[in-house]
Amino acid sequence: MKFHAALFDFDGTLTPSLPLWVRAYQIALQTFGIEASDDEVLRHCFFRDCADVAVIYGSFTGPELEVQLDIGLQAAFLQAELFPLARDVVAHCRDHGLHTALVTSSPRGLVIGVLQRLGILESFDFVICGGDVSNYKPHPEPVTTALAALKCEPARAMMIGDSHVDILAGKAAGTRTALYLPDDHRRFHNVERLHATGPDHIFADHDELPALLQLPELIR
Structure with missing residues (x-):
């Protein structure tokens, strides 16, 4: 699909x-x-x-x-800085016709300021932050709100995150899910709990994302 x-x-x-x-x-x-x-x-x-x-x-x-x-x-x-390929991956999605949204529980004032400073805010069609909804992830409300704004069916979207709440929120909303799990994240997360959420995909490098999203390879 x-x-x-x-x-x-x-x-x-x-x-x-x-x-x-x-x-x-x-x-x-x-x-x-x-x-x-x-x-x-x-x-x-x-x-x-x-x-x-x-x-x-x-x-x-x-x-x-x-x-x-x-x-x-x-x-x-x-x-705050971006991961080396983060900007390219988001742009790659847009270049190949995908809508993009940022779905975070972090405060809007903080997130928007960082996105503007890093020059990536305009790469998102929709941004939802902490305080914009009544329920934070792992509740599906942030994800379903983004899907409604993008006019996208859940089955045609991928929720991409590094935490168990990202995967649980995506699954509850009916999207596909991709868990970002590089080695240096293991000290911040309970890896068993991450795997227990049952993500559709697990990746360790952003250059793996285009294939998961059925897009052409990212040319560096």
């Missing part, structure tokens, strides 16, 4: 930003007098709501952490 749309996650999929999230949490926790190592942040903060993190530490509230985390993200993401 010919694909009509490619839906991309942002963090860890188009930009190697997972270390930046670690740094943002460290900046936020420092405001509460907590010096957290990378491993501690990964154990206590990653893939958790701020309210849950607040319960673990007991020295601040979820809303207080949200405020400081946003400040930390704005500082850390000044260093």
Whole structure:
């Protein structure tokens, strides 16, 4: 079946930003007098709501952490860059007639600023960010909202991401799914949980994506 749309996650999929999230949490926790190592942040903060993190530490509230985390993200993401082939892959999709969307739970103010700075915002037909919907991934709402905006049937779209929530959201919405899993992501993710989501494809390099999307090979 010919694909009509490619839906991309942002963090860890188009930009190697997972270390930046670690740094943002460290900046936020420092405001509460907590010096957290990378491993501690990964154990206590990653893939958790701020309210849950607040319960673990007991020295601040979820809303207080949200405020400081946003400040930390704005500082850390000044260093955000794209993966080497990310720009080319998104452009390749557009050049061959696919609609493109960015489907992320990261804050809109943060994401749009980074996309503009990196000169890739105009490569997307639609962008949906945290706060634009009532339910975040793994709920299908962000994906179904993007599909509606692109006027694309779920079966003709591929949800591409690096996290279990990306794959679960895509599957719940009825799209095909592709999990980005390079070796250096293994310290950020529970690999068994990733495989348990049952992605249709797993890839380790962006130059593999055109074939998964039934497009011609990407010419570097």
